[in-house]
Amino acid sequence: MENSIGPYSDSFRFNIGDNSGGFVERVKTRIVNGNAVNPPFKYHNIVSLQYNGAHACGGTLLTDNCVVTAAHCTTEPGSEWLWTANLHRHNLNKTSEQENGSSYRVKKFIDYPYYNKAKKLNDITVWKLDNKKSSKVYRTYFDWSDTIDTDYSMVKVMGWGVTKYKGQISQILQEIDIPIYPKDLCEKNYLSFKDKYPFDKETQFCGGDLDGGKDACTGDSGGPLFQIDDEGQMILQGLVSWGDNCGKPGRPGIYTKLIHYLDWVLGECQRND
Numbered sequence: 001m002e003n004s005i006g007p008y009s010d011s012f013r014f015n016i017g018d019n020s021g022g023f024v025e026r027v028k029t030r031i032v033n034g035n036a037v038n039p040p041f042k043y044h045n046i047v048s049l050q051y052n053g054a055h056a057c058g059g060t061l062l063t064d065n066c067v068v069t070a071a072h073c074t075t076e077p078g079s080e081w082l083w084t085a086n087l088h089r090h091n092l093n094k095t096s097e098q099e100n101g102s103s104y105r106v107k108k109f110i111d112y113p114y115y116n117k118a119k120k121l122n123d124i125t126v127w128k129l130d131n132k133k134s135s136k137v138y139r140t141y142f143d144w145s146d147t148i149d150t151d152y153s154m155v156k157v158m159g160w161g162v163t164k165y166k167g168q169i170s171q172i173l174q175e176i177d178i179p180i181y182p183k184d185l186c187e188k189n190y191l192s193f194k195d196k197y198p199f200d201k202e203t204q205f206c207g208g209d210l211d212g213g214k215d216a217c218t219g220d221s222g223g224p225l226f227q228i229d230d231e232g233q234m235i236l237q238g239l240v241s242w243g244d245n246c247g248k249p250g251r252p253g254i255y256t257k258l259i260h261y262l263d264w265v266l267g268e269c270q271r272n273d
Contacts, residue, residue, distance in 0.1 A: 031159050031174035032215045032247040040090035041099075043158055043234075044138040046173070046224060048086040049073060049106075049127075055092055055169055058159045058223025059085065060236060062140055064131050065107075066269035069222030070239055070256065071115040071125040080106045085129050092160060092171045104129040110268050112261060120197050121204075123241045123256045125222075126268040143235045146259050148227065149205035153180045155237065156226045157207075157253075161219030162246070169219045176214045180207040181252060189250055197242070203260045205238060208252035216253050217246035225255050 037043060047059040047067050059069035067085050075082070083106040089099055096103050108128040115122045148155075158175040162168060186206035190199045199206075207225070208215045216223070225238035238255035245251065258265070 031157065031161055031170065031176050031220060032163055032217050033209075033213045034158075034163070034174035034176035037090065037158060037173045037175050040173070041088060043173075043175075043224075043226075044088075045140055046158060048089045048092065048160060049222065050084050050086055051075070052082055053084075055160050055219060057219070057221045058161075058240065059127070060140065060224045060239075061085070061087060062265070063269050065104075065129040067127045067129065068239065068258075068265055068269075069125055069127060070241055071111045071123050072117060072120070072241075073222045074109045074111055074125050074127075077109070080109060083127075085127065090173050092169075104131045106130070108273065112264065120242050120254070121200055122261075124239060124258075124261050124265070126265055128273065141229075141233050141235045142258070142262055143227070143229075143237060144259060144262075146257075148237045148257065148259075149180050149183050149186070152182075153227055154178070155180055155207060156228065156234075157216050157220070157223065157240065158226075159216060159220030159223040159240065161217045161221070161223075161240075163217070176216075178207045178209065178214050178252075180205055181210075186252065186254075189252065190244075190254070193244070199254070203257050204241070204254055205257050206252040206254050208243075209247065210250060210252060212249035213247050215243065215247040216240045217243075 045061040048055050049057040049059050057073035059067040084103045086103045088101040106127050107130040110126040112122045112124045160170050183201040187199045220240045223240045226234040227237050241254050241256045243253040
């Protein structure tokens with residue numbers, strides 16, 4: 001989150017905005033009050049996006065050379081070579097080779113054309129990878145019904161972000177189960193931020209523990225939010241975006257609603273460049 005959620009990396013902080021107050025773009029965070037993913041590697045397409053070799057954001061691999069993540073993770077043009085997308089990872093204390101993982105340089109950032117960094121709106125980007133060989137990509141499922149924020153759906157969020165506000169990142173991939181709240185409740189809970197960071201009912205939703213506790217946090221930015229359907233399929237519904245601190249009572253995390261951008265995302269992933 002920005003203000004609470006954002007990229008995590010001491011060397012990366014120069015590009016994460018003002019970080020004023022208690023807000024976090026989830027790049028600097030990890031899952032709060034979650035559990036280590038067990039067994040390891042069960043979430044196949046989650047990506048550790050690393051800046052200068054250090055974890056900074058999460059992402060989801062959609063094709064051999066295409067990752068979707070949060071736009072606030074993007075650094076200035078020309079810095080792509082400082083980033084790698086790391087696949088099949090669980091314990092970041094180990095090397096990629098020890099986990100039979102893969103690491104690819106980032107070739108290109110493609111932020112959503114109407115991304116508004118100042119207001120934290122349209123917080124989504126596609127990163128193209130310099131991958132010249134075929135990787136094993138597990139199918140990602142999507143939901144075109146746009147009902148995620150209508151019925152208190154339970155979802156899973158995962159990442160290597162910090163486990164508490166202003167804490168250190170988790171080296172082990174964490175996960176939490178949280179409810180998604182109706183859009184009117186999200187708007188109400190963030191009403192005091194409406195002038196600076198307006199909640200957009202069409203492109204965002206919120207979820208977490210209203211009593212405080214379970215949440216995404218810094219370093220989780222851009223990571224996936226999955227809903228599991230009646231057949232056990234994991235449906236990619238959103239991306240970690242921002243929040244007011246991490247796990248703060250009455251402040252559920254804000255997520256980018258993927259369905260609103262899915263045509264654009266898939267179009268960019270299929271484009272040859």
